[in-house]
Amino acid sequence: MNQAENQKVRFYQTGTYTVGNRLLDGDIRTVQASSDRSNSLDSGHRACQGCGEALGARYAIDAAMRETNNQLIACNATGCLEVFTTPYPETAWQMPWIHSLFGNAAAVATGVAAAMKVKGRQDVRVIAQGGDGGTTDIGFGCLSGMFDRNDDVLYICYDNQAYMNTGVQRSSATPPAARTATTMPVGPEPGNQFGQGKNVPLVALAHNIPYVATASVHDLHDLERKVKKAMSVRGSRYLQIFVPCPLGWGSKPCDTIKLARMATECGLWPMFEGEYGEITNTHKLRRPSKVDGYLKLQRRFAHLFKPGQEGQLAKMQDLADTNIRKFQLLEEGSDDE
Amino acid sequence: MNKPFAITLDVGTSLLNHTGSWRTERPVYVDRLPPCNSTCPAGENIQGWLFHAEEGNYEQAFYTIMEDNPFPAVMGRVCYHTCETACNRTTLDDPVGINAVERFIGDEALRHGWNVEAGEDSGKKVMIIGSGPGGLAAAYHLRRKGHQVTVFESAPKAGGMLRYGIPKYRLPREKLAGEIGRIEKLGAEIRLNSPVSDVANTMKKEGFDACFLGFGAHVGQQVDLPNDGSVPVHDAVTVLRDLENEQLPDLHGNVVVYGGGNTAFDVARSATRLGALNVTVVYRRDRDMMPAHHEEIHEALEEGVQIACLRTIKGISDGQLELEIMVTGDDKMPQATGQTEMMKADVLVQAVGQGVDLSPIANLQGIVENRGVIQVGYDMQTGCAGVFAGGDMVPSPRTVTDAIGHGKKAAKNIDAYLNGKIYVAPEKHDPAPYEELNTWYYSDAPRSIRPILDVARRQSGFAEVVGNLDEKTAQYESRRCMSCGNCLECDNCYGVCPDNAVLKLGPGKGFEFKYDYCKGCGMCVEECPCGSIEMVPEDI
Ligand SMILES: Cc1cc2nc3c(=O)[nH]c(=O)nc-3n(C[C@H](O)[C@H](O)[C@H](O)COP(=O)(O)OP(=O)(O)OC[C@H]3O[C@@H](n4cnc5c(N)ncnc54)[C@H](O)[C@@H]3O)c2cc1C
Numbered sequence: 001m002n003q004a005e006n007q008k009v010r011f012y013q014t015g016t017y018t019v020g021n022r023l024l025d026g027d028i029r030t031v032q033a034s035s036d037r038s039n040s041l042d043s044g045h046r047a048c049q050g051c052g053e054a055l056g057a058r059y060a061i062d063a064a065m066r067e068t069n070n071q072l073i074a075c076n077a078t079g080c081l082e083v084f085t086t087p088y089p090e091t092a093w094q095m096p097w098i099h100s101l102f103g104n105a106a107a108v109a110t111g112v113a114a115a116m117k118v119k120g121r122q123d124v125r126v127i128a129q130g131g132d133g134g135t136t137d138i139g140f141g142c143l144s145g146m147f148d149r150n151d152d153v154l155y156i157c158y159d160n161q162a163y164m165n166t167g168v169q170r171s172s173a174t175p176p177a178a179r180t181a182t183t184m185p186v187g188p189e190p191g192n193q194f195g196q197g198k199n200v201p202l203v204a205l206a207h208n209i210p211y212v213a214t215a216s217v218h219d220l221h222d223l224e225r226k227v228k229k230a231m232s233v234r235g236s237r238y239l240q241i242f243v244p245c246p247l248g249w250g251s252k253p254c255d256t257i258k259l260a261r262m263a264t265e266c267g268l269w270p271m272f273e274g275e276y277g278e279i280t281n282t283h284k285l286r287r288p289s290k291v292d293g294y295l296k297l298q299r300r301f302a303h304l305f306k307p308g309q310e311g312q313l314a315k316m317q318d319l320a321d322t323n324i325r326k327f328q329l330l331e332e333g334s335d336d337e
Numbered sequence: 338m339n340k341p342f343a344i345t346l347d348v349g350t351s352l353l354n355h356t357g358s359w360r361t362e363r364p365v366y367v368d369r370l371p372p373c374n375s376t377c378p379a380g381e382n383i384q385g386w387l388f389h390a391e392e393g394n395y396e397q398a399f400y401t402i403m404e405d406n407p408f409p410a411v412m413g414r415v416c417y418h419t420c421e422t423a424c425n426r427t428t429l430d431d432p433v434g435i436n437a438v439e440r441f442i443g444d445e446a447l448r449h450g451w452n453v454e455a456g457e458d459s460g461k462k463v464m465i466i467g468s469g470p471g472g473l474a475a476a477y478h479l480r481r482k483g484h485q486v487t488v489f490e491s492a493p494k495a496g497g498m499l500r501y502g503i504p505k506y507r508l509p510r511e512k513l514a515g516e517i518g519r520i521e522k523l524g525a526e527i528r529l530n531s532p533v534s535d536v537a538n539t540m541k542k543e544g545f546d547a548c549f550l551g552f553g554a555h556v557g558q559q560v561d562l563p564n565d566g567s568v569p570v571h572d573a574v575t576v577l578r579d580l581e582n583e584q585l586p587d588l589h590g591n592v593v594v595y596g597g598g599n600t601a602f603d604v605a606r607s608a609t610r611l612g613a614l615n616v617t618v619v620y621r622r623d624r625d626m627m628p629a630h631h632e633e634i635h636e637a638l639e640e641g642v643q644i645a646c647l648r649t650i651k652g653i654s655d656g657q658l659e660l661e662i663m664v665t666g667d668d669k670m671p672q673a674t675g676q677t678e679m680m681k682a683d684v685l686v687q688a689v690g691q692g693v694d695l696s697p698i699a700n701l702q703g704i705v706e707n708r709g710v711i712q713v714g715y716d717m718q719t720g721c722a723g724v725f726a727g728g729d730m731v732p733s734p735r736t737v738t739d740a741i742g743h744g745k746k747a748a749k750n751i752d753a754y755l756n757g758k759i760y761v762a763p764e765k766h767d768p769a770p771y772e773e774l775n776t777w778y779y780s781d782a783p784r785s786i787r788p789i790l791d792v793a794r795r796q797s798g799f800a801e802v803v804g805n806l807d808e809k810t811a812q813y814e815s816r817r818c819m820s821c822g823n824c825l826e827c828d829n830c831y832g833v834c835p836d837n838a839v840l841k842l843g844p845g846k847g848f849e850f851k852y853d854y855c856k857g858c859g860m861c862v863e864e865c866p867c868g869s870i871e872m873v874p875e876d877i
């Protein structure tokens with residue numbers, strides 16, 4: 001009687017939810033699990049304690065380095081990621097890296113990619129990266145142009161949902177109801193407005209580029225898979241990674257990954273992939289939950305839990321429910337192990 | 338100055354910037370005590386041996402068990418597994434099948450002939466009385482410390498209640514013999530048919546330096562009942578002993594067993610196998626108050642044993658038992674109602690407890706007896722210096738596992754005693770409760786089920802009822818362990834650190850923090866699945 005055959009046979013205790021796992025074959029562990037990961041973004045950087053952006057950047061760039069055999073150049077927009085890594089003359093980047101301006105990372109990357117092409121160095125791949133402000137607002141023209149020309153660049157947006165480096169101002173990626181320096185929790189509908197902002201991953205998809213995806217620091221396997229997929233194709237690709245910011249969100253530094261996980265599981269951060277204008281895959285929820293738990297851990301949403309704010313809170317739940325429906329985030333037997 | 342345009346300073350690495358100075362708390366790796374380990378009466382490092390089984394290294398798992406318990410094949414069958422009751426996984430789905438995996442490992446060890454080695458000869462001699470689990474565990478651990486041991490056993494075969502109490506269908510004798518044989522191979526001498534009637538005298542005569550008493554409780558007790566002689570009455574331990582000695586007890590027709598403990602069910606189930614027409618267990622309290630293990634009751638019911646609860650036996654006449662109907666009072670105690678009913682019986686077996694025969698220690702000075710058992714200190718030593726005791730003859734829950742734990746503990750203290758020292762147990766780690774785990778990371782995994790013999794075959798013979806797991810399932814089941822409080826090498830801390838401040842040391846070696854760079858964000862603690870990192874304040 002072989003009982004294991006009726007059960008899921010490839011069972012590894014923590015499965016593939018953890019970074020590594022001594023029971024897994026090496027090739028199904030993450031890049032981050034290996035002792036020889038490139039640590040493209042090294043220790044000594046000046047990001048806050050528990051910075052999700054620092055983490056997301058190392059995850060993504062290390063994965064891209066692995067895929068390109070370390071033949072990689074990064075063009076960085078202004079923002080925390082640039083400031084905390086590279087206070088002249090010091091740098092935390094262990095790779096060729098260039099910073100020019102706040103709004104032109106996509107254009108600089110386009111130029112670098114063109115130069116590599118001219119030099120016959122098709123093996124060298126180019127990444128542009130920046131915060132949500134640098135991407136969805138000020139850098140948006142350059143980004144859209146890059147998509148339009150289908151330049152051979154992977155653009156990674158580290159979405160911490162506001163202009164963090166200059167003191168937490170609202171961006172077009174700031175969620176409704178959130179308190180920022182420019183959307184204070186005052187008046188009958190405190191915090192950021194409902195019904196504004198833009199969903200840049202969907203806008204990117206509308207450019208019919210080869211690959212678009214959203215990812216999050218809480219699901220490393222998924223994130224690395226998406227980077228790998230992005231590096232396997234040429235042309236313009238776009239990846240937006242959810243990176244909680246303890247300073248700007250008013251959350252505990254130790255809760256960064258937990259918040260990212262909760263954002264996805266409640267439906268507020270849907271993870272999907274698309275190719276040439278069509279959504280091809282959505283990440284199903286494993287332990288679906290309500291938005292409250294996620295919002296409660298962040299001071300930027302504290303006002304939602306004051307008396308009289310039930311309607312605003314319900315609107316947040318509506319946003320999540322809409323995502324769950326729209327991206328079809330639910331599935332029978334959610335555990336994918 | 339030979340620098341590129343607009344560059345005035347030498348480019349440096351961020352590694353010069355020791356961000357560790359920001360920290361007010363530091364993460365440290367800890368080992369916590371998982372609930373399975375902390376409740377095991379034999380003190381097994383269950384999480385520790387499951388860790389090896391997870392990798393398929395059953396031999397190492399066996400050696401880890403053997404540090405504490407020389408009977409994995411026996412325990413994997415008869416242990417009441419408090420570990421599973423306490424298992425943190427219960428909160429997530431169902432407890433890890435620790436008992437089933439232990440049995441698998443125990444059987445593997447017997448199949449492959451794995452064994453440990455005795456310690457270097459110490460020149461000391463220890464006398465052990467009783468070859469039950471208590472005495473044999475003491476003998477085993479003393480041999481590993483290099484002491485000579487002689488086990489005196491009054492019965493013709495070794496094993497105590499493992500052999501003369503627990504029936505074959507729960508513990509096949511070749512498994513028992515295999516594990517006892519392994520202890521003998523370590524050089525423990527077992528003298529069968531050798532009752533000791535005067536411990537003080539034998540100790541002196543043969544020059545033993547210390548002694549362990551493991552008499553067990555073998556005197557079957559009986560409730561005095563008015564009996565016209567129409568129904569033969571036996572006590573349970575005698576019946577089970579006769580069964581083992583192949584002097585088949587005459588359990589025919591309507592067999593009634595009086596008592597609600599495991600012993601009662603062992604008799605009832607044996608009677609079924611011997612061909613009794615009807616077997617009924619009569620118990621004076623409510624069903625849920627029965628001390629018998631629920632699995633045992635469940636299997637007995639499957640085999641057709643009947644249970645009459647809230648009944649006491651008042652007397653025996655004309656081949657019938659007069660039963661008084663009881664009710665449960667507010668204090669949960671049974672209360673007599675005065676109402677009676679009759680039950681037909683051909684044999685009555687009383688399973689109402691066992692006493693200890695303490696006559697062999699009458700001549701020892703300083704022994705303190707209390708309610709039929711003898712008092713021992715924290716070191717398992719009796720009031721008489723150099724004489725230690727354990728198992729059923731000391732105050733205890735009277736299980737095999739407790740007896741094994743006593744034997745181990747006594748051996749450690751005897752070893753210290755023989756070396757003129759006092760044994761100090763290592764300090765216990767802090768507990769690893771469920772709340773310390775981050776269960777997001779564990780995959781869904783339903784508990785596996787052990788194969789079980791068809792009821793028809795169980796009713797007609799003494800073949801083993803519960804089967805073994807196959808290798809794949811045993812490994813699967815061990816991998817359900819969440820490794821509570823002990824690093825499972827999942828690389829989470831190494832991965833989730835935004836400051837790349839964790840060093841991976843390689844398989845089996847774990848991780849180390851780079852405190853020069855760790856900012857103390859605590860993410861590693863939060864995301865560690867098994868709760869084996871904690872934050873401690875820095876002294877600033
Ligand atoms: C029917 C039955 C079923 C049980 N089932 C279980 C179970 O499933 N799981 C569980 O955990 N526990 C079970 N128990 C309890 C368990 O068997 C005992 O707690 C355990 O065996 C006690 O171990 P021990 O070493 O103290 O004594 P014992 O196992 O009783 O062994 C004592 C030995 O000492 C010998 N001895 C005694 N006096 C002398 C003397 N003067 N000279 C020489 N030899 C002597 C005896 O002959 C005997 O062999 C059961 C008990 C019974 C009666």
Ligand SMILES: Cc1ncc(C[n+]2csc(CCOP(=O)(O)OP(=O)(O)O)c2C)c(N)n1
Nearest residue numbers: 078079080102131132133134162163164165
């Ligand atoms: C043209 C221009 N305008 C404004 C700034 C100031 N500035 C620097 S970083 C930054 C905010 C960056 O926000 P975001 O892109 O979201 O990145 P984050 O810091 O949040 O990671 C701003 C407004 C600038 N450097 N250049």
Ligand code: SF4
Nearest residue numbers: 047048051080245247
């Ligand atoms: S402000 Fe936010 S994004 Fe910037 S370094 Fe701090 S945590 Fe990271």
Ligand SMILES: [Mg+2]
Nearest residue numbers: 131132162164
């Ligand atoms: Mg931002």
